Amino acid sequence: MAWIQHHGFWYVNAAVVVAYLPTYFNGASDKVTPSQGGVQWDALRTHSVWHIMLRHFRLDCIRHCPLNPAERCIFGFHSTSAKCPPSVVLCGGMWERLFPHHPALVLLPTPYFYVPILREVLLWLGCVEATETVAHDALNNGLSLLYYPFNVRIENEVTVGGAPNAMSLAFDSESQPSLALVKLAMMHGVSLIPVLALCTPANSERRLRWMPLLPAWLEHAVAWMSSVVLSLGAIGTCKSKATVVFGSPLHVRIAPVGTPGSNHVALG
Numbered sequence: 001m002a003w004i005q006h007h008g009f010w011y012v013n014a015a016v017v018v019a020y021l022p023t024y025f026n027g028a029s030d031k032v033t034p035s036q037g038g039v040q041w042d043a044l045r046t047h048s049v050w051h052i053m054l055r056h057f058r059l060d061c062i063r064h065c066p067l068n069p070a071e072r073c074i075f076g077f078h079s080t081s082a083k084c085p086p087s088v089v090l091c092g093g094m095w096e097r098l099f100p101h102h103p104a105l106v107l108l109p110t111p112y113f114y115v116p117i118l119r120e121v122l123l124w125l126g127c128v129e130a131t132e133t134v135a136h137d138a139l140n141n142g143l144s145l146l147y148y149p150f151n152v153r154i155e156n157e158v159t160v161g162g163a164p165n166a167m168s169l170a171f172d173s174e175s176q177p178s179l180a181l182v183k184l185a186m187m188h189g190v191s192l193i194p195v196l197a198l199c200t201p202a203n204s205e206r207r208l209r210w211m212p213l214l215p216a217w218l219e220h221a222v223a224w225m226s227s228v229v230l231s232l233g234a235i236g237t238c239k240s241k242a243t244v245v246f247g248s249p250l251h252v253r254i255a256p257v258g259t260p261g262s263n264h265v266a267l268g
Contacts, residue, residue, distance in 0.1 A: 020116070023120070024116065024119070026039075028123050029110070029113040029119070029123060029128060029129045030128060030129050030131065030133070030134050031128070032105060032128055032134060032137050032138040032141055032143060033141055033143075038123070038128070039120075039123045039124060040105075040123070040124070040126050041124035041125075042126075044124050044125075045090055045091055045124065045125050045126060046091075046092065046093040046096065047092070048092065048093075050091035050092035051092050053088065053091065053092075054088070054091065054092050054094065058241045058242065059088065059089070059094075059242050059243075059244065060242070060243045060244070061089060061094055061098055061243075061244045061246070062243065062244070062245045062246065063098050063099070063246050064245070064246055064247050064248050065248055065249075066099075067099050067102055067249070069099075069100065069101040069102050071190070071191065072139055072142060072143065072144045072188070072190045073144045073145075073190055073191045073192070073193045073249060074144065074145045074147065074181055074184065074185050074190055074191070074192050074193070075104070075144065075145065075146040075147065075193045075195050075246070076147060076181060076192060076193070076194050076195060077146055077147060077148045077195045077197060078194065078195065078196055078197065079148070079196075079197035087106045087108075087122065087125045087126070087127055089146075089244050090104065090106065090125060090126055090146075091125065098246070102144060103142070103143050103144065104126070104143060104144040104145065104146050105126050105127070105128050105138050105143050105144075105145060105146070106122075106125070106126055106127040106128070106145075106146045106147075106148075107127075107128060107129070107130035107134070107135065107145055107146065107147040107148075108122060108127045108128070108129070108130055108148070109129075109130055110129050110130070110131070112127070113129065130147065132180070132184070135184055136184070136187075136188075139184070139188045139190060140188075144190075146195070147181060182252065185252045186252050186253065186254060187254075189252075189254040190252075191249035191250060191251050191252065192249070192250040192252060193246060193247055193248070193249050193250065194247040194250070195244060195245065195246050195247065196244070196245045196247070197242060197243070197244045197245075198242065198243045198244075198245070
């Protein structure tokens with residue numbers, strides 16, 4: 001594109017941008033099925049080319065117990081690093097081997113879908129906007145949800161119950177996204193499943209000095225794209241180690257008619 005612009009063929013770049021605009025504004029980020037206008041590309045998501053990235057992550061997925069394909073669940077994805085995004089566990093046919101006949105979508109913040117090219121990749125991999133309307137629509141269409149709450153982090157090297165080097169979940173002062181998931185589960189009568197993505201501290205990359213200055217969604221987007229570039233340039237090598245553990249379903253009580261309040265969420 002830069003070479004074309006340098007040699008004066010600016011109209012080629014303009015034509016590419018104009019041709020891309022309908023795709024960028026097609027509104028597919030809030031469509032949960034292809035029949036509604038979604039662009040989920042299962043053939044690409046399950047293709048063996050993604051095994052390159054999985055080998056780079058040295059990704060091990062552990063399933064605590066099988067799930068009933070007839071039931072839908074909400075998976076809460078808690079990670080020690082942004083290098084292992086939730087969409088990766090859906091790639092290469094890994095999800096189908098873990099949970100056969102259990103379709104799922106990944107909920108991501110809306111700003112992710114503002115970035116060109118990244119937007120298309122995420123949509124093909126089964127990612128949609130993390131809005132209440134989209135979540136209700138997905139559950140009503142028989143789809144499970146995988147969500148990454150950015151206000152929840154895992155702290156290493158702490159003592160829990162006298163056991164050193166344990167893991168603990170640290171919640172920020174306002175855990176509204178987490179409470180929203182509980183409300184959603186109570187309204188639809190679906191189970192909550194905790195998911196821990198553990199990356200070895202020795203192999204985790206240092207964050208650049210300017211990274212903390214970025215919004216949380218942009219910091220994770222930069223880390224995600226960096227990991228993709230590194231994986232494509234490191235075929236057959238093992239750069240990092242990541243283990244994703246899917247816990248047992250946590251059953252919640254169905255809420256009364258209407259939206260459950262904070263008291264119902266606390267008891268649920």
